[in-house]
Amino acid sequence: MDNVEIKRLIWILGLSNAVKFAGKPNLKSIMGKLLSQKPDLRTQINDIKPLLDEMIVEVSKLTIQEQREKLLKLDPTALEKKATNKEQKELPELPNTQNYDKIIMRLAPYPSGALHIGNARMIVLNSEYANRYNGELILFFDDTIGSPKSMRNNPKAKYVLPEAYKLIEDGLKWLEVNYSKIYYKSDRLEIYYEYCEKLIQDNIAYVCFCSAIEFRENYKKQKKICPHRNQSVAANLMEWNNMKIGKYHETDVVVRLKTGMDQKDPALRDQIIMRISEADHPRVGNKFYAWPMLEFSWAIDDHLIGATHILRGIDLVKEDVIEEFIWDHFNWKKGEFLHYGRIKFPNMKLSKTQSRNNINQGIFDGWDDPRTWSLQSLEKRGIRADALKKTLLELGMSTTGIIFDESWLYSKNKDIIDGISSRYFYVEEPINIEIENVPFSEYTAEPSLLPSNPKKGKRK
Secondary structure, X not given: OOHHHHHHHHHHHHHHHHHHOOXXXXXXXXXXXXXXXOHHHHHHHHHHHHHHHHHHHHHHHOOHHHHHHHHHHHOOOOOOOOOOOOOOOOOOOOOOHHHOOOOEEEEOOOOOOOOEOOOHHHHHHHHHHHHHOOOEEEEEEOOOOOOOHHHOOOOOOOOOOOOHHHHHHHHHHHXXXXXXXXXXXXXXXXXXXXXXXXXXXXXXXXXEOOOHHXXXXXXXXXXXXXXXXXXXXXXXXHHHHHHHOOOOOOOOOEEEEOOOOOOOOHHHOXXXXXXXXXXXXXXXEOOOOEEEOHHHHHHHHHHHOOOOEEEEEHHHHHHHHHHHHHHHHHOOOOOEEEEEOOEEOOOOOOOHHHHHHHHHOOOOOOOOOHHHOEHHHHHHOOOOHXXXXXXXXXXXXXXXOXXXXXXXXXXXXXXXXXXXXXXXXXXXXXXXOOOOOOOOOOOOOOOEOOOOOHHHOEOO
């Protein structure tokens, strides 16, 4: 492309963006669209940047009507509704539904803050499938202990926030997600203890005193067993009891599952299933010292609640292996695993931990601050729940990674509110002026609040 063609394309993209978003062109969005359409221009980005900056300045000076007129001169078809390149993906059918009397699925939020747009995919997919099959959806707070007490002052520490339980339930209510019952993992420690003890009795789990570094460097990487693996069942049961009564401190000891030190994936080699935490928990205080790891707790809970289909991100496939290992040992019926790819949000900083820190430091105003991208913040900004659900459902169950463009959400929201929203205008710092020799006596305009629906009334 020569400079004339590049400049023309930049103006078409800039004007289209401005018309779509109330006359204000967004440089990042325009540049992203330009480079997605013409990837070869990436090598010329330093030359193109001044053209983009110039266009932003000039387009911002125009009224929306002027922007539309100029856009149509450059591209007469620009304002026509065009088919998107992002095909709408129908959700595939759940596998082996005929093998179950009832489809049972679960939501598993960790209550460290309000749910954000990234968490919403898991929620929307589970809810959609449960509704499709007239099944049951369970809300299961994954409120294990989180980071050790020794890390609690670390900004990266992850732990349960008391207010997060209600924030999550409020977010689900806004999304109109219906669930049959609520469970809390913090209420189920005795259950995990029971099954951990069974695994130890069956010589499938053992108490290990190796430090994390020692185990990783000397045994995991070398595919060698550590000395504790061959302890007697009686010795393991004694040390397990010592763990429960608080004899040991954080990082002193763990319980490992004998998944095998010859596993191809190092992360699966004798996986930790229980560890010590001395941190207080918002619901149970310091009543318990031994806490389950995620994979172990879900192997037990998915069986006990009868989960038939388990949806999780493709990055959590390791959990499938651990669950199946435990199910096989106890000869339990297996559920079905389904996975979806990761979503990248290049224009958003999605982190409940970071949002918590920013709120605590007064940088954010609260969990409904727009910068959190929480469900509360989306509601506050006027985003409709249906817009978010439709946007996420269009991504389907593909395991391919997706780069999320927030304009998809805004477009869906506009489609919903455009036909129901009254039209008003705002003049910042208005000035009264007097006009002489007006040729008529009545000069108050009364346009329709909603041009497509005169019954909505008029405004003056």
